[in-house]
Amino acid sequence: MQILVVGLGAMGSALVNKWKTSYKLTIIDPFQENCLESIDALPINYTPDIILIAIKPQSLAEVLPEYAKFRNALFISIAAGATCKRYQELLGDVRLSRVMPNLAVQVGESASAYVLNENCTESDDTLIDQLFLKVGILKKLENEKLFDAVTALSGSxxxxxxxxxxxxxxxxxxxxxxxxxxxxxxxxxxxxxxxxxxxxxxxxxxxxxxxxxxxxxxxxxxxxxxxxxxxxxxxxxxxxxxxxxxxxxxxxx
Ligand SMILES: NC(=O)c1ccc[n+]([C@@H]2O[C@H](COP(=O)([O-])OP(=O)(O)OC[C@H]3O[C@@H](n4cnc5c(N)ncnc54)[C@H](OP(=O)(O)O)[C@@H]3O)[C@@H](O)[C@H]2O)c1
Known part of the structure; x- marks a missing residue:
């Protein structure tokens, strides 16, 4: 499975550390060593199965639209705040999951919650399970309205x-x-x-x-x-x- 990681800050690097032995990871972060500088540096035929969005919420509007071309990927965003509706405005009709992990991903003890947008299928639940059960416990939320409450509890x-x-x-x-x-x-x-x-x-x-x-x-x-x-x-x-x-x-x- 090809995973494209966008943003190698505190959370991105914690997840990369836990996933790097199991998956093929490509990382974009203009400011970190050993990462691609931008989407333009990807090989021409590169097609990710999953795109992890691990940048600050305030960068989403500027950064995300150029990733919309990867129509077949499952987008997973760990950014706080932005709703599925907002991602649809920025990315179009892609498969998207919002996941809220916490800093304890670093030691495999995160309490992570997630929602899927309406374009996702059951196999996307399996993908999220595979990735986030590696870093702690995981629970699906049926109602996106509760996502901010989970952020207040376990994210912060x-x-x-x-x-x-x-x-x-x-x-x-x-x-x-x-x-x-x-x-x-x-x-x-x-x-x-x-x-x-x-x-x-x-x-x-x-x-x-x-x-x-x-x-x-x-x-x-x-x-x-x-x-x-x-x-x-x-x-x-x-x-x-x-x-x-x-x-x-x-x-x-
Ligand atoms: N920290 C937490 O406890 C926590 C918990 C749950 C969810 N989250 C969410 O996780 C996300 C990341 O948080 P974080 O604490 O890891 O933030 P962070 O340390 O600031 O990481 C973001 C990284 O993305 C880089 N970046 C900026 N523009 C980019 C671009 N165009 N392409 C690729 N990379 C880019 C940043 O570089 P620069 O720093 O040089 O700009 C930085 O290295 C946030 O949206 C946050 O809401 C955080």
Missing amino acids: GPAYVYYLCECMEASAKELGLDAEFAEKFARQTIIGAAATLKELPDSAVQMRANVTSKGGATQAALNILMVGSAMQTLLSKALTAARNRCQYLARKL
């Missing part, structure tokens, strides 16, 4: 956890731990908790209950985070802001 989600890590680190320093210790232990605590979420069958609610003794230290901390649903309210606001931002940006693309 790793950043929320990195921020939690930063906050725990800063708080540990306030309590007197030295910077190196605080950094290392905040990080390992999140790694450990993530590993239990992955390995153990219990729900997050159950695991939290398991480590919270009545009247103990963990409960004292959770009382602060949970009083008046404080943390839940904050996260609801944050995810809603991310979802709304996707909708706003989509209107500008």
Whole structure:
């Protein structure tokens, strides 16, 4: 299978690293080493089976129209925001899938969701499965309207956890731990908790209950985070802001 990758930034290169042993990849990125500079550098008879679009959303309108000539390829775009309707305006009636992975593709732990446009067939589900099950879990969305909600949850989600890590680190320093210790232990605590979420069958609610003794230290901390649903309210606001931002940006693309 011939895959043409357009854009070798953070996400493009993470996917390329996971796919390069299984597929024949050709990469276009004018600014990266060992890549073709533009579509004009492709061999004359080159016909990709799949075109991965991994450029910034604001570049789509300028870059995509010249790829419309590859009418038989399945286009897979990981760009946030742009809707299937917008891709149709830019590419015409091609087979297109929007996929929303996250940065954890780098370690094979992405939570990726996808939709197919109306030109796709069942065999396109199989292609998406083949590619994205290599980098984590994958779920099909029947309704594109929920795509921005998924972006707010799992696309942006790793950043929320990195921020939690930063906050725990800063708080540990306030309590007197030295910077190196605080950094290392905040990080390992999140790694450990993530590993239990992955390995153990219990729900997050159950695991939290398991480590919270009545009247103990963990409960004292959770009382602060949970009083008046404080943390839940904050996260609801944050995810809603991310979802709304996707909708706003989509209107500008
Ligand atoms: N980062 C995430 O966590 C995440 C998660 C899900 C989805 N996404 C989506 O994935 C896409 C890529 O994100 P990213 O973080 O990988 O961005 P990025 O690091 O900026 O990667 C985009 C790459 O495409 C290159 N490029 C620009 N114009 C090009 C052209 N005409 N042809 C080929 N390549 C071109 C860019 O070069 P220059 O930088 O020199 O312009 C850059 O190397 C975005 O649309 C984003 O919405 C990102």
